[in-house]
Amino acid sequence: MDSILAGKLIERISNFTDYNVNIMDENGILVASRMKERIGSFHEVAFDIINGTDDTVMVDMDNPETGVKAGVNMAIYTNKKKVGVVGVTGSPDTVLSVAKIIKMSVEVMMEYEMYKYESMKKYNLREQLMHLIFYNDNFEREDLSKYFKALNLDEEILRIPILIQIENSEVYMTKVKEILDGNKFRSRQDIGDSTKEDFIFLFKGIGCDIRNLMQDYKYLVGEYLSPLLQYIRARHLVYNIYVGPIQNDIMYYRQAYLDCMWMQKNMGNSQNRSFYFYDYMIRYMESRVPASEFNAIFYMLKKELGKKFTDNYTETMEALIEKDYNLAKAGNMLHIHKNTLVYRLDKIREVLNMNPLVNNTEREFMECFYYYLIRK
Incomplete structure (x- = not known):
């Protein structure tokens, strides 16, 4: 007993x-x-x-x-x-x-x-640990700690959650795991496994000083994934990489996995890209607001402004958000001249009396309205 x-x-x-x-x-x-x-x-x-x-x-x-x-x-x-x-x-x-x-x-x-x-019992210890993180909502700290102790893993080390989605991944899974296991940047503090959707999910252990963490972590992820991306690109495979919030407490590992899955489901149809959770905080927070509350805030605008305006609005804001409000790059994304984009944006500013290029508060409002309009 x-x-x-x-x-x-x-x-x-x-x-x-x-x-x-x-x-x-x-x-x-x-x-x-x-x-x-x-x-x-x-x-x-x-x-x-x-x-x-x-x-x-x-x-x-x-x-x-x-x-x-x-x-x-x-x-x-x-x-x-x-x-x-x-x-x-x-x-x-x-x-x-x-x-x-x-x-x-x-x-x-x-x-x-x-x-x-x-x-x-049919899984090895690392697979058992990842299985708990993937599929169990009710585990307690002791449930995870016993695996970390058995595997001699540091529970408090900084780890970066990474979700890798590859086209026809079941065909290439063995090779993908071989490349990751043989990576020179691999650490014995790394843990990971494949999910039931045939994604690769892992926690990359890092020894980065906290004071340099935010400026370095994207480079660390890029270095670690470089051999795998070379293999993927050489075979012209479609892929996406989703990097979640960095963790140092095992009790938040499942939520970090769910955050990566949230990105996989909500980052649109973009391909061959890397997505970093910290870049999408407003959109993430918006996704946690009940639809009824969002309707109470924005339904009036959607109804009164009409479909023609909202269609132009969502297309314009999508490009601006995607290109970090760089007008030239956003215009290229929409296949229109920069001046045409400025004209579109002026029409939006006239109606809403807001300018996302110069006022952060107004930008936040306009982004929230955009996420409301595209919400499924």
């Missing part, structure tokens, strides 16, 4: 009953309880149940000498073997039916945990 698992079982059971519930291991040691002060104490009745023939023992009154309290104690079985005891404190006549249900619940939950464990 694992004490961490027992503790989780007690937490779940406590959501459905006010009775005190204890779980004792195969040695009769109380490993989990709603009465935290009792954890670690020896439970004589539980020891007798584990080593005897009785599966259920009812105690009519408290025994101050042994510390055993009145209640019902029942053996916990997995694979037809006694692995522990569950006890419910209270008058035996009152709590017997409750104890039976709790015993059954504990056994079912233990079977499920064992099933998950067996399912995970």
Whole structure:
């Protein structure tokens, strides 16, 4: 009976009953309880149940000498073997039916945990760790820490999350992993794996000083991915790279993965590019605002300005945002002369009385309105 698992079982059971519930291991040691002060104490009745023939023992009154309290104690079985005891404190006549249900619940939950464990055994430790990050919303720090300790990984080192999407990646997956594993910039602190969508996702460990981090991290990513990008480009494959927010706490790793997936889903149809999460903060924050709140802010403008205006607006703002408000580059993106773009922008400024080229507050408003209009 694992004490961490027992503790989780007690937490779940406590959501459905006010009775005190204890779980004792195969040695009769109380490993989990709603009465935290009792954890670690020896439970004589539980020891007798584990080593005897009785599966259920009812105690009519408290025994101050042994510390055993009145209640019902029942053996916990997995694979037809006694692995522990569950006890419910209270008058035996009152709590017997409750104890039976709790015993059954504990056994079912233990079977499920064992099933998950067996399912995970086919993965190596690094794959198990990444599997938790990819697909588990309910892990606790201990769930990740045990893998980091087993793999001798530093939990607090700076790591950059990187999602790599490659056309027909399943065909090239073996070669891609070979290139990444053989990279001279690879660190033993790097962790990663392929996702169910056949993306490559990894956390690149870096030793960069925090004072140089923001100015250097894009170059570090570029150096690390250079051999892979050379291979991809030589074969004229379509790809995108998504670089998420840098982390130094394992509890935020899953969110960093989800942030990369958010970019993959929301960065439009651009190809053969690298996207950096910190460059899209306004758009990310906007995506977290409920549609009803966004409508309350912008629906009036959308309705009153009409489709002709909003179509021109979204096309113009997309180019300006994409090219960091460089008019010449934005014009090239739209295949129009710079002066034509200026004319379009003047029409927008006349209506909204805002100029995104000179006023940051007005730029933020106009970008939010743009993200509202393109929101699906």
